[in-house]
Amino acid sequence: MNTKVWKVDKYVDNLESNPHVVDAAHLIRENEVVALPTETVYGLGGNAESDTAVAKIFTAKGRPGDNPLIIHIAEKVQLNRFVTEIPAKAEVLMDKFWPGPLTIIFNKKDGVLSEKATAGLSTVAVRMPDHPVALALLKKCGLPVAAPSANSSGKPSPTKAEHVIDDLNGKIAGVLDGGSTGVGVESTVVDCTEEIPVILRPGGVTKEQLEVVIGYVDVDPALTDDEARPKAPGMKYRHYAPNAPLFMVSGTSRFLQQLVEEKQQEGLRVGVLTTEEQVAAYQADLVLACGRRAELETVAAALYETLRGFNQKNVDIIFSEMFPGTGVGHAIMNRLQKAAGNRMISEKAPTPESSRE
Ligand code: TXA
Ligand code: MG
Numbered sequence: 139m140n141t142k143v144w145k146v147d148k149y150v151d152n153l154e155s156n157p158h159v160v161d162a163a164h165l166i167r168e169n170e171v172v173a174l175p176t177e178t179v180y181g182l183g184g185n186a187e188s189d190t191a192v193a194k195i196f197t198a199k200g201r202p203g204d205n206p207l208i209i210h211i212a213e214k215v216q217l218n219r220f221v222t223e224i225p226a227k228a229e230v231l232m233d234k235f236w237p238g239p240l241t242i243i244f245n246k247k248d249g250v251l252s253e254k255a256t257a258g259l260s261t262v263a264v265r266m267p268d269h270p271v272a273l274a275l276l277k278k279c280g281l282p283v284a285a286p287s288a289n290s291s292g293k294p295s296p297t298k299a300e301h302v303i304d305d306l307n308g309k310i311a312g313v314l315d316g317g318s319t320g321v322g323v324e325s326t327v328v329d330c331t332e333e334i335p336v337i338l339r340p341g342g343v344t345k346e347q348l349e350v351v352i353g354y355v356d357v358d359p360a361l362t363d364d365e366a367r368p369k370a371p372g373m374k375y376r377h378y379a380p381n382a383p384l385f386m387v388s389g390t391s392r393f394l395q396q397l398v399e400e401k402q403q404e405g406l407r408v409g410v411l412t413t414e415e416q417v418a419a420y421q422a423d424l425v426l427a428c429g430r431r432a433e434l435e436t437v438a439a440a441l442y443e444t445l446r447g448f449n450q451k452n453v454d455i456i457f458s459e460m461f462p463g464t465g466v467g468h469a470i471m472n473r474l475q476k477a478a479g480n481r482m483i484s485e486k487a488p489t490p491e492s493s494r495e
Contacts, residue, residue, distance in 0.1 A: 294443075409456040
């Protein structure tokens with residue numbers, strides 16, 4: 139399949155009549171799949187009411203079938219078609235954060251959406267993206283659009299159209315290239331089917347921001363406890379991983395630099411993930427600065443591109459600094475820990491090597 143790339147300037151007026159948006163909307167109505175920019179990451183969109191379209195999404199990504207998709211809408215009234223009720227707290231959240239990086243889980247009406255899109259669950263995840271190109275496409279096609287991140291399953295999510303092409307060229311009908319996404323990490327997923335809402339995936343809207351408008355919000359225990367079973371099926375998979383094994387390092391930059399040198403002595407090519415503030419503290423085969431630690435939003439925005447960057451220079455092992463777990467740092471640490479498969483080396487605890495001595 140020849141994958142079309144349509145460049146669209148997100149700042150022009152009347153995007154709904156832009157010929158590329160019209161083309162893409164037409165393909166979605168024909169049950170083809172196209173990648174679209176959102177404010178978080180690029181999504182791979184298809185008609186959420188069609189098993190054919192949804193099956194194409196899973197195939198292109200190589201995504202496990204038990205991992206449900208987020209349904210994207212352009213207007214709140216679309217919800218009435220496929221959710222049974224809108225709880226009061228969900229209503230408040232939608233007013234405050236939509237369009238924006240917040241996905242809300244509702245109870246689902248049966249028989250409207252493709253069962254494949256919701257992986258057979260009785261609930262459905264919905265969001266309204268805050269991106270003019272995405273909104274124009276959604277309005278033009280007039281359908282609920284299922285859209286997971288537009289990467290091959292397991293890889294870092296795409297924040298540029300080039301990343302989508304790297305992973306999915308030839309496997310999808312087209313990509314609407316609206317430039318770099320802004321937030322850089324995916325939407326926060328919050329389950330509003332219970333009295334106390336629960337964060338199933340940390341993301342662009344922080345726990346602190348949610349609590350300002352609806353009071354106490356729980357966090358799925360699986361986010362901190364390896365043994366617990368996550369309520370968002372996708373959270374159980376290893377994700378966002380660069381090709382080389384990644385280790386989180388808790389400790390000083392001197393400690394991290396020592397780890398680099400040990401591995402280089404073993405003949406390995408070593409990468410370091412740090413920030414602009416600390417980049418001069420390391421000598422390694424590849425040192426990448428991921429935004430500025432003083433502004434964690436810049437770290438979130440650069441995270442996936444930085445993880446992809448390690449694949450372009452062959453490194454054998456990557457050490458990453460840690461980040462604070464509050465605000466958008468919660469999402470950053472969640473994604474890094476997943477990319478690392480939870481491997482962490484701590485300066486305080488003995489490393490396997492040092493305990494053998
Ligand atoms: O920012 C985003 O949310 C991006 C853009 C493209 O909108 N999309 C995205 O989709 O990250 P995806 O498929 O990569 O992640 C969807 C997450 C998965 O962890 C999935 O398990 C969870 O949402 N999810 C979907 N439906 C669910 C449901 N009914 N109950 C619990 N979790 C659900
Ligand atoms: Mg994803």
